[in-house]
Amino acid sequence: MARVEKTNKLGLVKDDYQARPTTLCPGCGHNSISNQIVQSAFDLNIAQHQLLKMSGIGCSSKSPAYFLGRSHGFNALHGRMPSVVTGALMANHTLKAIAVSGDGDTGSIGMGQFKHVIRRNVPFVYIIENNGVYGLTKGQFSATAEEGLELKHYGRNEMPPIDLVLEAIISGATFVARSFSGDKKQVQALLEAAIAHKGTAILDIISPCVTFNNADTSHHSFPYGVKHEVPLHEIQIIAPDFVAPQDEIEVETYEDGQTIEVSMHDGTSVLLKKLDKDYDPRSKAQAYAVLEEAQREELFLTGLIYYEEPRPTLPELEQVADTPLALINDRPSKDKLDDIMKSFK
Amino acid sequence: MAVNLPLEQESATDSKPIVNDFAFSVATQNGSGSQTSNAVLVRSLFNMGIPVNGKNLFPSNIKGLPTWYTIRASKDGYVARRFTTEIVVAYNQDTVTEDIKNTPPGGVVIYRDDLKTPPERDDITYYPVPVRKLMKEANVARAFKARVENMTYVGVCAQLFDMDMDVVYQSLLDQFGGKEKPAQMNMDVIRLAYDWAAENLIKSDPFRFETMNGTAGKILITGNEAAALGSVFGGVHFVAWYPITPSTSVVDDIHKYRHLRKDDDGNYTLAIVQAEDELAAAGMIIGAGFGGARSMTATSGPGLSLMSEFVGLAYFAEIPCVFWDITRMGPSTGMPTRTSQGDLLFIHYLGHGDSHHIVLLPASPEEAFEFAWRSLDIAEEMQTPVFVMSDLDLGMNNWMADPFEYPSEPLKRGKVLDAESLTKFIKNHGKWGRYMDVDNDGVGYRTLPGTDHPNAAYFARGTGHNEMAVYSERSEDWLANMNRLRLKMETAKQHLPQNIEDYDANKSIGLISFGTNEPAMVEARDWLKNNGIESNYLRVRALPLSKDVFDFINKHKTIYVIENNFDGQLDQIIHMECKDNLTHVKSLTLGDGLPMTARWIVESIEEQETK
Numbered sequence: 023m024a025r026v027e028k029t030n031k032l033g034l035v036k037d038d039y040q041a042r043p044t045t046l047c048p049g050c051g052h053n054s055i056s057n058q059i060v061q062s063a064f065d066l067n068i069a070q071h072q073l074l075k076m077s078g079i080g081c082s083s084k085s086p087a088y089f090l091g092r093s094h095g096f097n098a099l100h101g102r103m104p105s106v107v108t109g110a111l112m113a114n115h116t117l118k119a120i121a122v123s124g125d126g127d128t129g130s131i132g133m134g135q136f137k138h139v140i141r142r143n144v145p146f147v148y149i150i151e152n153n154g155v156y157g158l159t160k161g162q163f164s165a166t167a168e169e170g171l172e173l174k175h176y177g178r179n180e181m182p183p184i185d186l187v188l189e190a191i192i193s194g195a196t197f198v199a200r201s202f203s204g205d206k207k208q209v210q211a212l213l214e215a216a217i218a219h220k221g222t223a224i225l226d227i228i229s230p231c232v233t234f235n236n237a238d239t240s241h242h243s244f245p246y247g248v249k250h251e252v253p254l255h256e257i258q259i260i261a262p263d264f265v266a267p268q269d270e271i272e273v274e275t276y277e278d279g280q281t282i283e284v285s286m287h288d289g290t291s292v293l294l295k296k297l298d299k300d301y302d303p304r305s306k307a308q309a310y311a312v313l314e315e316a317q318r319e320e321l322f323l324t325g326l327i328y329y330e331e332p333r334p335t336l337p338e339l340e341q342v343a344d345t346p347l348a349l350i351n352d353r354p355s356k357d358k359l360d361d362i363m364k365s366f367k
Numbered sequence: 368m369a370v371n372l373p374l375e376q377e378s379a380t381d382s383k384p385i386v387n388d389f390a391f392s393v394a395t396q397n398g399s400g401s402q403t404s405n406a407v408l409v410r411s412l413f414n415m416g417i418p419v420n421g422k423n424l425f426p427s428n429i430k431g432l433p434t435w436y437t438i439r440a441s442k443d444g445y446v447a448r449r450f451t452t453e454i455v456v457a458y459n460q461d462t463v464t465e466d467i468k469n470t471p472p473g474g475v476v477i478y479r480d481d482l483k484t485p486p487e488r489d490d491i492t493y494y495p496v497p498v499r500k501l502m503k504e505a506n507v508a509r510a511f512k513a514r515v516e517n518m519t520y521v522g523v524c525a526q527l528f529d530m531d532m533d534v535v536y537q538s539l540l541d542q543f544g545g546k547e548k549p550a551q552m553n554m555d556v557i558r559l560a561y562d563w564a565a566e567n568l569i570k571s572d573p574f575r576f577e578t579m580n581g582t583a584g585k586i587l588i589t590g591n592e593a594a595a596l597g598s599v600f601g602g603v604h605f606v607a608w609y610p611i612t613p614s615t616s617v618v619d620d621i622h623k624y625r626h627l628r629k630d631d632d633g634n635y636t637l638a639i640v641q642a643e644d645e646l647a648a649a650g651m652i653i654g655a656g657f658g659g660a661r662s663m664t665a666t667s668g669p670g671l672s673l674m675s676e677f678v679g680l681a682y683f684a685e686i687p688c689v690f691w692d693i694t695r696m697g698p699s700t701g702m703p704t705r706t707s708q709g710d711l712l713f714i715h716y717l718g719h720g721d722s723h724h725i726v727l728l729p730a731s732p733e734e735a736f737e738f739a740w741r742s743l744d745i746a747e748e749m750q751t752p753v754f755v756m757s758d759l760d761l762g763m764n765n766w767m768a769d770p771f772e773y774p775s776e777p778l779k780r781g782k783v784l785d786a787e788s789l790t791k792f793i794k795n796h797g798k799w800g801r802y803m804d805v806d807n808d809g810v811g812y813r814t815l816p817g818t819d820h821p822n823a824a825y826f827a828r829g830t831g832h833n834e835m836a837v838y839s840e841r842s843e844d845w846l847a848n849m850n851r852l853r854l855k856m857e858t859a860k861q862h863l864p865q866n867i868e869d870y871d872a873n874k875s876i877g878l879i880s881f882g883t884n885e886p887a888m889v890e891a892r893d894w895l896k897n898n899g900i901e902s903n904y905l906r907v908r909a910l911p912l913s914k915d916v917f918d919f920i921n922k923h924k925t926i927y928v929i930e931n932n933f934d935g936q937l938d939q940i941i942h943m944e945c946k947d948n949l950t951h952v953k954s955l956t957l958g959d960g961l962p963m964t965a966r967w968i969v970e971s972i973e974e975q976e977t978k
């Protein structure tokens with residue numbers, strides 16, 4: 023019996039959101055994030071031509087070639103994706119963008135651009151596929167590697183890690199989350215919330231490199247993540263256009279104080295159901311405290327770590343025309359030039 | 368142009384008046400407000416109808432270090448820097464000894480009388496100015512005194528050299544954007560000094576200005592402002608930059624004219640982002656170019672060094688974008704406020720691997736304006752980074768120019784497929800690939816993000832790709848791409864500004880130069896002719912070099928390639944690109960941080976010719 027494939031509101035099947043087959047190692051965390059991007063875009067009925075996929079350089083940054091084949095993409099330079107996204111979105115501010123970076127790409131060579139793009143509040147989803155190593159150059163320590171991590175060819179890391187979530191918050195990010203590529207449901211929920219966010223949305227997703235950093239004890243490994251992940255909350259997204267998955271969970275009404283609802287600009291609601299911890303991501307103080315605790319206690323906390331109402335985006339600050347700049351053919355008139363010339367006489 | 372020679376008098380000792388044909392050097396302290404007084408002098412001469420050029424030879428410093436401003440008035444219209452300046456205004460204790468030493472015999476020194484000066488020379492005329500005494504008398508609030516005391520030399524010069532005081536006042540008004548209050552305050556000081564000089568100085572030099580009609584219809588403008596205007600009128604949508612002397616005022620002036628780029632809703636069609644460094648600035652304009660906007664940056668050598676990886680990416684991913692290089696003296700921080708043509712080789716081949724770029728070489732404000740809008744067209748037509756190499760001399764100094772001509776053509780956006788034309792393309796060619804060369808000119812058709820068509824998307828990348836923009840490490844794909852890029856550069860030559868040639872088959876000496884050497888070249892050729900050396904001249908206006916350059920070289924017995932860098936970089940490019948015998952091609956290079964003079968060219972060529 024022929025299986026009828028499910029279509030979304032645009033009449034597309036999920037396959038229409040795929041791209042070229044991945045060339046990453048089987049089991050690489052990055053692949054599973056690509057799959058979640060495909061799933062989210064399908065579920066959110068995203069018209070692919072309205073979305074840009076951008077990246078830097080690294081195994082992680084290769085992945086945009088493996089999802090959303092009908093979206094324009096740009097695989098830029100190592101650590102410099104943020105500037106390219108900035109320009110592309112200034113050329114056409116009506117587009118959305120999903121960008122993929124790595125922990126090396128963002129935490130080392132690209133640290134400057136990471137912070138400055140946040141400061142400018144360029145509206146896009148900035149995913150860091152964080153595996154604690156440089157995958158593409160074969161397993162050197164990255165700046166997010168935990169102290170004491172031992173790698174085959176590079177010995178022991180004696181330096182403290184950089185926490186990219188903390189860096190993002192300090193830089194003024196208004197949407198900052200941490201997740202684990204093995205926690206598909208959470209990755210997908212956070213992705214969907216991030217896509218709805220009107221500002222730079224940072225997703226630091228621990229995404230194991232199964233080839234170079236996957237020992238049970240390594241903080242970025244798959245087994246470690248499965249065993250140690252502590253979600254701060256359960257996340258449910260109610261998108262305006264959301265096509266509910268088959269096994270739809272009804273929006274539950276939680277008891278008072280058990281659920282925090284964050285409303286996004288496009289009408290999306292993010293419901294955060296409290297788990298063990300009493301955690302409100304709208305408090306910067308709580309975010310700092312929980313990150314400090316996570317570091318001290320070596321806890322792998324995931325979820326929406328920080329959220330605030332976004333400030334104006336860069337295109338808004340620049341007061342750019344409603345029509346995308348790219349489509350404008352605007353030369354001031356000859357009279358204007360002649361007037362200016364007169365003022366120089 | 369009338370030829371009146373010798374062009375640089377070694378002495379002006381005879382008592383015949385010298386009218387509208389001499390140069391000033393004004394020595395002051397950086398940050399002392401001399402910018403304004405010098406600008407007023409230049410503008411006054413310009414408003415008197417005397418062809419003039421002012422050049423600021425300033426240190427890399429905000430306040431305190433010595434700075435010189437040279438002004439050349441030339442009834443014959445020569446506007447290159449002069450090697451010697453007959454009139455020396457010495458207002459700086461730190462340099463007064465040197466300034467007086469450099470005054471040519473027969474010259475004039477106007478100096479503050481409170482400076483310690485070396486023993487008097489008897490072959491020059493001295494005019495001491497009691498600046499303190501005058502400033503005590505001046506009706507100027509204490510807070511402003513230091514800023515306006517340089518106006519005393521304006522008054523003294525106006526008196527000694529017969530400048531029209533109404534014109535001086537008008538020039539002050541121009542300088543202060545029509546604001547009468549500051550103009551009046553400065554004018555009071557000028558008049559005080561003027562009257563004092565009339566009563567106390569005995570004119571004993573032959574130099575004089577006379578109103579003439581040599582600037583009618585002309586404007587005075589910096590190359591950077593011309594570049595800014597050209598970009599705004601060229602329809603630039605996006606500018607990203609990081610401040611660096613001497614390019615900063617390009618973007619400052621784009622800001623100044625941004626109001627011309629508002630749509631009906633009052634929103635801007637031109638956005639400007641100050642990046643965190645030049646690397647990011649390059650990334651932003653490349654992103655914008657990919658997104659379909661006309662984008663540009665302005666920088667100088669150090670900034671371009673940081674941009675080089677991105678430039679390679681833009682070349683290979685074929686992204687339109689424009690880079691202005693307002694060159695200054697390198698390597699490294701070098702002499703950041705001195706001019707140079709030292710980036711030519713570097714930017715022509717910027718990036719690792721096999722890449723070469725289009726470089727436009729403006730020589731005047733008119734060309735800075737024209738190349739600004741044309742560069743945006745060329746970048747989009749050729750889908751590649753385009754460089755415009757100006758320099759500090761053109762960029763930051765005021766030049767006389769003809770009013771700019773409005774762009775003669777509508778914006779050229781190059782080969783862009785929208786959804787409809789993409790469908791047609793696929794119908795005609797079976798498929799569409801970003802780097803397919805269906806026109807056999809090396810230039811593919813691109814689509815912009817946002818195009819509503821299931822086949823419109825492609826993945827831009829710096830990694831090896833085939834004509835479908837799909838990742839490929841196959842050698843055939845790589846070579847096909849490189850061959851197409853080479854063809855594209857050939858095609859580009861037809862879109863670039865043509866070189867300007869002055870050729871006469873009877874002459875055996877050919878001169879080749881580019882950029883701001885132009886005024887010195889023009890003057891030197893007249894001078895050489897007068898000395899019995901006739902020459903042809905080709906001014907290169909764009910790279911890659913076109914065939915006419917090689918033809919010109921082959922038509923002469925001797926070729927001199929004249930440039931303002933140390934290594935002879937245009938000469939090197941000629942040697943790399945021209946396969947013919949080039950033993951008759953000689954390189955004459957300066958590269959001392961100053962704008963070229965006719966005298967240096969004449970001396971260098973005469974030395975070679977008499978060998």
Ligand SMILES: Cc1ncc(C[n+]2csc(CCOP(=O)(O)OP(=O)(O)O)c2C)c(N)n1
Pocket residue numbers: 079080081082083100123124125126127128151153155156157158159164231
């Ligand atoms: C300017 C520059 N320097 C170095 C490299 C080499 N390089 C490529 S990827 C990479 C590290 C990637 O690490 P990460 O961002 O963590 O990505 P991963 O491969 O781990 O997903 C490096 C150093 C480069 N491409 N460009």
Ligand code: SF4
Pocket residue numbers: 045046047049050051052081082153157158230231232233234
């Ligand atoms: S090397 Fe590591 S990061 Fe790269 S593809 Fe393989 S598993 Fe993934």
Ligand SMILES: [Mg+2]
Pocket residue numbers: 080124125126151152153154155156157164
């Ligand atoms: Mg990594």
